Amino acid sequence: MHRSSLENARRSNGSLNVLEDARRRRKFLHDKHSILELLDSQLTGLIDRASTELRTSLVDAPASSETARMTSLDSLAALDANISYQAKNNRQGKNADDLSVEQRLPPKTFHLRNSLLTELFELAHFRSLQNIFIAIMSLFCLNTLISDVLEGKSLIDTFSLSLVFWAFGRLSDAIAIWLLMHAAALLVFYPAFHYYVSIAGTKGHSRISKSMWMIAYSVYQLWFLVQPIRMVLQFELLPASALIVLTEQARLMMKVHAFLWENARRGYYSSTGSCSATASDSSSSTASLTPRCPSFGRFLYFLFAPTLVYRDNYPRTDHIRWNYVASNLGQVVAGIFFVYLLVLRYYRPVFSHWRRPSLAHFVRTAFQSALPGGLVLLITFFTVLHSWMNAFAEMLTFGDRQFYCDWWNATSFRTWYRTWNTVVHDWLYAYVYREICMLLGYEYRLLATVCVFLLSAIFHEIVISFGLGFFFPALFVSFCSFGFALMFANGRSRFWAVFVWVCLFLGTGVLMCLYSMEWYARRNCPTKYADRPLLDFLIPRSFTCVV
Numbered sequence: 001m002h003r004s005s006l007e008n009a010r011r012s013n014g015s016l017n018v019l020e021d022a023r024r025r026r027k028f029l030h031d032k033h034s035i036l037e038l039l040d041s042q043l044t045g046l047i048d049r050a051s052t053e054l055r056t057s058l059v060d061a062p063a064s065s066e067t068a069r070m071t072s073l074d075s076l077a078a079l080d081a082n083i084s085y086q087a088k089n090n091r092q093g094k095n096a097d098d099l100s101v102e103q104r105l106p107p108k109t110f111h112l113r114n115s116l117l118t119e120l121f122e123l124a125h126f127r128s129l130q131n132i133f134i135a136i137m138s139l140f141c142l143n144t145l146i147s148d149v150l151e152g153k154s155l156i157d158t159f160s161l162s163l164v165f166w167a168f169g170r171l172s173d174a175i176a177i178w179l180l181m182h183a184a185a186l187l188v189f190y191p192a193f194h195y196y197v198s199i200a201g202t203k204g205h206s207r208i209s210k211s212m213w214m215i216a217y218s219v220y221q222l223w224f225l226v227q228p229i230r231m232v233l234q235f236e237l238l239p240a241s242a243l244i245v246l247t248e249q250a251r252l253m254m255k256v257h258a259f260l261w262e263n264a265r266r267g268y269y270s271s272t273g274s275c276s277a278t279a280s281d282s283s284s285s286t287a288s289l290t291p292r293c294p295s296f297g298r299f300l301y302f303l304f305a306p307t308l309v310y311r312d313n314y315p316r317t318d319h320i321r322w323n324y325v326a327s328n329l330g331q332v333v334a335g336i337f338f339v340y341l342l343v344l345r346y347y348r349p350v351f352s353h354w355r356r357p358s359l360a361h362f363v364r365t366a367f368q369s370a371l372p373g374g375l376v377l378l379i380t381f382f383t384v385l386h387s388w389m390n391a392f393a394e395m396l397t398f399g400d401r402q403f404y405c406d407w408w409n410a411t412s413f414r415t416w417y418r419t420w421n422t423v424v425h426d427w428l429y430a431y432v433y434r435e436i437c438m439l440l441g442y443e444y445r446l447l448a449t450v451c452v453f454l455l456s457a458i459f460h461e462i463v464i465s466f467g468l469g470f471f472f473p474a475l476f477v478s479f480c481s482f483g484f485a486l487m488f489a490n491g492r493s494r495f496w497a498v499f500v501w502v503c504l505f506l507g508t509g510v511l512m513c514l515y516s517m518e519w520y521a522r523r524n525c526p527t528k529y530a531d532r533p534l535l536d537f538l539i540p541r542s543f544t545c546v547v
Contacts, residue, residue, distance in 0.1 A: 101442045105434045108426050110307075112315035112399040116406060117386050137338050137379075144345060160344055167240040174241035177231050181224070181245075181252055182303070189220060189256055190299050193263075197293045217260065224253050229466050243467040250459050254308045254427050259299060261431055262310040305398050306389045308427035315399030328391035335383030339376055343512075346372040351516040353524065362517075366510045373509030385421060411496040413486040413503070428452045453484050464515075470522060471538045474514040478507065518542045 120126040196213055228249040232242050294312060302310055350365060381404070389403045405419035418425055432455060436448035457479040465471045486503065489496075518540055525545035529536040 101438045104442055105429075105437055107434075108309045108430055110311060110314050110400040111402075112317075113402055115386055115390055115401045115403060117382075118390065118401070141338075141341060144341065159341070160348075163344075164340070167238055169238040169241065170235055171241050173231075173235040174237055174245050177228055177235075177245050178248055180231075181228060181248060184220075184224065185252055185256055185303060186296075186300065190296060192216070192220075193260065194293060194296075197263075221253060221257070224249065224256075229462070232466055239467055239469070242469075243463065246463040246467050250463060251308070252303070254431075255303055255310075258308055258310040258427065258431060259294075259302060261435075263294060301396070304392070305396055306393045306403065306423065307398070307400070308423055309430050317394075317397045317399050320397060321394060325391050325394050328387040328394070331387035332383050332391065335379050335387065338379050339383070342372050342376055342379075347512060347516050351513075351520045353520070362513070366513045367506070369509035369513050370505045371509070373512050374505035376512065377504060377508045381420075385423070389423070409497070410500050411492050412490045413483070413500060414488075414490060416500060416504075417487065424456075428456060449487075450484075453480060468515065468519065469537075470518060470540070472515060472518045472540050472542075474511055478511065482507075521545050 117126075121130060199209075228245055232245055237245065298312060305314065307314070346369065350369075385403050390401060392398070393401050403421070403423050405422060407416050407419035410416040410419060429452075432452050433445075433448045436451060437445060440447070457476045460479065461473055461476040464475060465473075491499075521540075521542035525541050527536050527541065528544060529539065
């Protein structure tokens with residue numbers, strides 16, 4: 001009896017100890033949260049005061065340091081936006097369950113940083129890997145050149161220069177269409193937007209008027225989608241010239257939407273409808289730095305800046321390194337030449353007489369094309385997302401050069417999609433994925449992901465179909481089926497990293513086989529729909545070729 005009483009007392013003491021430990025833990029977490037909030041407010045206040053003092057000294061700086069002054073002001077503006085957003089999150093969010101959609105999906109922030117490969121090439125080991133790759137491609141070019149010379153071929157025959165001139169045929173028409181698209185953005189869209197801001201908040205600016213402006217903007221974007229394609233077909237632009245027009249069309253449509261959406265969402269309309277400065281700061285010097293109506297210069301800079309997300313200010317470098325620009329442009333030329341040579345040596349001989357192959361022949365050819373297809377993928381990435389983007393960033397003193405992340409370390413396609421091309425990913429995240437989640441709720445993330453995939457696949461297919469001159473939705477089908485399904489295959493081991501690389505190489509090889517097959521089938525096989533051009537455009541000829 002005495003022993004049972006002792007056991008009961010021990011159990012009750014243990015329960016009291018557990019309750020006491022839980023109470024102490026809650027008190028510790030509460031005190032920790034209070035201390036962190038106090039430190040956050042104190043640090044934010046110190047940073048704000050330092051930023052204000054530095055901004056005032058920069059505004060009063062002499063004219064001789066104008067470039068450095070404007071660069072510092074742009075960087076400060078970007079820093080202020082990031083600090084304000086983080087402070088807002090710290091004030092509102094207590095734990096993960098209390099976070100709003102805006103806190104769960106933070107907006108894009110810009111920082112002064114180099115591209116990842118630029119940093120890695122500063123290391124001797126990575127620079128050696130680059131040298132090895134250049135040596136391999138150089139030996140490949142020498143092998144091609146020497147073999148053809150020994151066979152008695154000329155340089156024109158070796159590199160098929162006539163094919164290059166043919167691909168860029170009607171380039172003057174492509175340049176004219178390019179100028180027309182930029183004129184539509186600069187001389188039609190921006191003046192219309194400026195006028196809308198000037199009348200916003202006036203008596204005549206009703207909800208019906210806003211709806212009419214939204215309809216007008218939709219008509220403008222629809223015109224921008226249809227008219228360049230119509231002109232490509234009308235002038236019968238050849239592949240390279242057509243691809244220049246179509247990629248610029250997609251870029252400008254995204255730029256215009258980003259500019260309008262960012263300014264509309266932030267409410268750049270004063271009660272009087274003027275384009276005065278935002279009075280977010282008590283000092284006039286600070287208020288004058290953020291205009292309600294972005295200037296034409298800001299819009300013009302954004303049109304050519306290597307980003308698709310609009311901000312009033314971006315981090316800027318203080319000077320242009322023209323030797324760095326020339327180096328990157330030289331790499332662009334070399335990359336285009338290497339890709340052209342790979343296509344010329346590995347795809348043209350195989351598919352130039354291609355008609356309707358057997359399944360076994362296609363599978364064998366697809367696997368043989370995996371290695372050159374992977375090389376095309378790597379060289380295209382380096383040429384476009386590293387060299388081309390860095391050249392323009394340097395010329396425009398654009399400071400944030402994170403155009404990609406370490407996608408080569410990806411162990412899942414979900415990671416690869418986010419890190420392969422962060423320029424387009426940032427636009428899709430900011431203006432499609434994030435906006436759908438903010439409109440419908442965070443639980444509709446899957447729907448937002450489907451919309452992102454569908455929109456991206458549609459625009460890729462538009463560029464390829466009208467660029468090549470035929471509808472062959474191989475990329476669209478693979479993107480919306482295998483590409484979407486593989487996004488849910490997540491792993492962290494080395495096996496998954498190898499799996500991603502195998503899929504990239506094999507997938508690129510298969511796609512190049514399919515498009516090469518259809519390209520040469522349309523040159524070797526007669527059409528069955530000569531009197532119905534629309535059906536001839538839509539129906540793949542490689543499926544119906546019987547020659």
